[in-house]
Amino acid sequence: MSTIIQTKQLTKRFKNTEVITSVNMRVRRGEIYGFLGPNGAGKTTVMRMLTNLVPPTSGEIELFGAPLTPRSYETMKRIGSIIEYPIFYEHLSARGNLELHCEYMGFYDQKAVREALDLVGLYDIGGKPVKYFSLGMKQRLGIARAICTKPELLILDEPVNGMDPSGIRELRDLFRMLSKEYGMTLLISSHILQEIEQLTDTIGVINHGRLVEEVSMEQIRERHNAYIEIVVTDTQQAVLVLEDRLALTNYKVMDRGAIRIYETSLAPVELNRLLVGHGIGVEALNKKSRSLEDYFLGLIEGGRRDAVEAH
Numbered sequence: 402m403s404t405i406i407q408t409k410q411l412t413k414r415f416k417n418t419e420v421i422t423s424v425n426m427r428v429r430r431g432e433i434y435g436f437l438g439p440n441g442a443g444k445t446t447v448m449r450m451l452t453n454l455v456p457p458t459s460g461e462i463e464l465f466g467a468p469l470t471p472r473s474y475e476t477m478k479r480i481g482s483i484i485e486y487p488i489f490y491e492h493l494s495a496r497g498n499l500e501l502h503c504e505y506m507g508f509y510d511q512k513a514v515r516e517a518l519d520l521v522g523l524y525d526i527g528g529k530p531v532k533y534f535s536l537g538m539k540q541r542l543g544i545a546r547a548i549c550t551k552p553e554l555l556i557l558d559e560p561v562n563g564m565d566p567s568g569i570r571e572l573r574d575l576f577r578m579l580s581k582e583y584g585m586t587l588l589i590s591s592h593i594l595q596e597i598e599q600l601t602d603t604i605g606v607i608n609h610g611r612l613v614e615e616v617s618m619e620q621i622r623e624r625h626n627a628y629i630e631i632v633v634t635d636t637q638q639a640v641l642v643l644e645d646r647l648a649l650t651n652y653k654v655m656d657r658g659a660i661r662i663y664e665t666s667l668a669p670v671e672l673n674r675l676l677v678g679h680g681i682g683v684e685a686l687n688k689k690s691r692s693l694e695d696y697f698l699g700l701i702e703g704g705r706r707d708a709v710e711a712h
């Protein structure tokens with residue numbers, strides 16, 4: 402798959418404070434990339450650099466395979482974005498705002514404004530001045546503005562901020578549709594895992610200006626399979642029984658007599674009976690599942706212990 406965004410050692414300092422440190426991120430064509438991190442982690446600053454709103458202090462950005470420079474005007478036309486809160490001409494209607502934007506971007510397609518308003522569910526009130534719009538409606542109008550020029554890449558900074566749960570669901574469906582049917586690549590930031598977990602193909606976790614993890618959701622789900630943990634009196638003997646009698650290979654011997662079995666379809670009662678039947682004492686038997694939330698909190702709280710342990 403080709404690469405749409407690639408940063409190399411991307412670093413940003415404001416005066417003497419380094420807020421982004423050596424970020425190497427990669428977003429592939431057609432994927433939805435979730436950019437996750439707590440408030441102040443540096444998501445907006447990275448997105449501002451990607452859209453040429455602020456220059457990097459050092460490092461490189463490649464968009465669509467070419468280096469980004471302050472003069473990359475044509476590249477910018479291939480990107481739709483909302484960075485922080487979208488700002489509009491309040492006295493103009495939603496439609497008026499989008500028409501102005503298309504004109505400014507040199508994009509002439511009569512249908513585009515209508516289609517964009519329709520996609521975000523604002524078509525019926527497209528004639529109303531924006532000053533009467535709620536925060537959620539403005540957020541949707543921001544998305545309409547970002548997509549009306551049919552960009553290949555959408556960069557959205559906390560797009561579901563301030564929206565109610567049904568609005569969030571609608572936007573999720575819209576993002577999926579843009580990715581599948583229009584083939585757009587999406588980079589979406591959030592500080593709430595649940596908001597983007599079901600949507601993204603890849604997650605990049607940023608904390609204190611550093612990218613601490615970049616991983617596909619598929620890998621994450623594999624790693625975070627539920628498991629059964631047993632604590633036994635004789636691990637060697639127990640392993641023999643698991644392999645010979647149950648043909649198990651996906652287990653891991655931990656310390657202090659514990660074994661994790663990543664095969665949760667086993668019935669705990671049967672497992673216990675089998676081990677005891679072979680003269681192995683079972684001191685504990687628990688079914689566990691570590692939530693994604695725990696995993697990301699672990700990353701954000703500074704340690705990579707969980708990630709290492711899960712491998």
Ligand SMILES: Nc1ncnc2c1ncn2[C@@H]1O[C@H](COP(=O)(O)OP(=O)(O)OP(=O)(O)O)[C@@H](O)[C@H]1O
Binds near residue numbers: 439442445446
């Ligand atoms: N223009 C600026 N001058 C000085 N410091 C800045 C500037 N812009 C951002 N920062 C600092 O950079 C750090 C990262 O901020 P940024 O807005 O990128 O984080 P964020 O992850 O987007 O957070 P949020 O979710 O709160 O928007 C913060 O400590 C912020 O105070």
